[in-house]
Amino acid sequence: MKRVRMMSRRGFLVAGLAATGMVASSGLAGCGFKPQKGVGSNSASGNADPELKMITFALDWTPNTNHTGLYVARERGYYREAGLDVEIVQAPENGADALVASGDAQFGVSFQDSMAGYVSGDAQLPVSAVAAIIQHNTSGIISLADRGITSPAKMMDHTYATWEMLIEQGIIKRCVEADGGVYDRVKLIPSTVTDEVSALSSGEVDSIWIFWGWAGEKCKLAGLDTSYFSFESVDKVFDYYTPVIIANNMLIKDDPKTVQAFMDATRRGYEDCIQDPDAAAEILLKAAPELERELVVASQHYLAEQYRADAPVWGLLDQKRWDAFYAWVSEQGFAPTIAAGAGMTDAFITA
CATH class of the missing domain: 3.40.190.10 (Periplasmic binding protein-like II)
Incomplete structure (x- = not known):
C-alpha cells in the first residue's frame, strides 16, 4: 500500500x-x-x-x-x-x-x-x-477538561499551540478580549500539532485550534474528556x-x-x-x-x-x-482593503 x-x-x-x-x-x-x-x-x-x-x-x-x-x-x-x-x-x-x-x-x-x-x-x-x-466554520479551541478552559478568557495563563499566523493570532486575541480576558496572558507556544490526542494527553500544550469534524472526533474516539468552544459562537464575524x-x-x-x-x-x-x-x-x-x-x-x-x-x-x-x-x-491591518465579493463567486451554486 x-x-x-x-x-x-x-x-x-x-x-x-x-x-x-x-x-x-x-x-x-x-x-x-x-x-x-x-x-x-x-x-x-x-x-x-x-x-x-x-x-x-x-x-x-x-x-x-x-x-x-x-x-x-x-x-x-x-x-x-x-x-x-x-x-x-x-x-x-x-x-x-x-x-x-x-x-x-x-x-x-x-x-x-x-x-x-x-x-x-x-x-x-x-x-x-x-x-x-x-x-459554517466548524473550528475552535479544544483543551482537556481539567485545564478549565471553558471560554476564551480562560486561555489566560495556559499554553496555546500557535502556528504564528497573523489572522490566526488576531482571531484568538479578539475572542479572548471579547470574553473579558487579556490576550498577552495567553502563553503562545510555536507548534504545528499533528497529533492532537498526544499533544493534549502529554501536556505538550493546553489548548489547540482544531476543526471538530476531524480532530474533535479523533479526541472523542480516544476517550479524552475535553472542553471546546467554537470561534463563531464568540463572534459571528468568524463564521467564515x-x-x-x-x-x-x-x-x-x-x-x-x-x-x-x-x-x-x-x-x-x-x-x-x-x-x-x-x-x-x-x-x-x-x-x-x-x-x-x-x-x-x-x-x-x-x-x-x-x-x-x-x-x-x-x-x-x-x-x-x-x-x-x-x-x-x-x-485589523492583516491585508489591504478587500473589495466586496473579491475572491468568490456565487454563480455556480444556486438554490
Whole structure:
C-alpha cells in the first residue's frame, strides 16, 4: 500500500496560509512545483477517455472527509456523466492555491482566511472560491477538561499551540478580549500539532485550534474528556468559509460551462454524503485505505450534518458573510482593503 503524508486539519490550514504570505515572516510562495498523484486518482492508469474533458483537482493535503463528495462523484460516475475525467491530486506542502492559479489544476481546496493574502493588493492570484464545502466554520479551541478552559478568557495563563499566523493570532486575541480576558496572558507556544490526542494527553500544550469534524472526533474516539468552544459562537464575524472549492479565474471566464458541469456533479457527490454517510465513508476508504476506518465513519456522520447545515442546498456562498470577515481582516491591518465579493463567486451554486 502506498504510504502518504498525514497531517492534522490544522496542518492543512498552515500549508495554505504559508503559501499566501499570511505567516508573519514569509512572502508568497512560487509556483514551481508539481502536484502529487492522489490516492485512487482515476487518471493514474493512463486510460483517459479522449471524449472526456480532463480536469485536475488539487486537494489541500492528504484525502480526508472534507473531500469525500469528490470521491463519491467520481466513484458513482457523476463526473463522467458530465463529460469530465477528473484526476484528484495531492498538492505540495504550500497548498493548492498556486497550482490552481498557474493552471496546473483547474480546481482545488482552500480556506477563506488563507485566501485573504491574495485577493487584494500586489499579491493577487487569479483564483476564486466557487463553493463552500462546509456551510459554517466548524473550528475552535479544544483543551482537556481539567485545564478549565471553558471560554476564551480562560486561555489566560495556559499554553496555546500557535502556528504564528497573523489572522490566526488576531482571531484568538479578539475572542479572548471579547470574553473579558487579556490576550498577552495567553502563553503562545510555536507548534504545528499533528497529533492532537498526544499533544493534549502529554501536556505538550493546553489548548489547540482544531476543526471538530476531524480532530474533535479523533479526541472523542480516544476517550479524552475535553472542553471546546467554537470561534463563531464568540463572534459571528468568524463564521467564515473554511474550506472552499476554488477555481482558476481564466477557466471561470472562458469556460463557465465546464465549471458548471464540474460543480453540478460535485454537488451530487456531497448530497450523497449527506444522505448516506456510511456509504460515503466506504468510498473514501476505498480511495484512501490508509485512513483509520473508525475515525472516517465518525467524521463522515458529523459532517453529514455540516456540509449543507441550514442552507437550502450544498455549496452556497453568502457574500454578506464573506465580506464581513474580510472587512474585519482589513480593519485589523492583516491585508489591504478587500473589495466586496473579491475572491468568490456565487454563480455556480444556486438554490
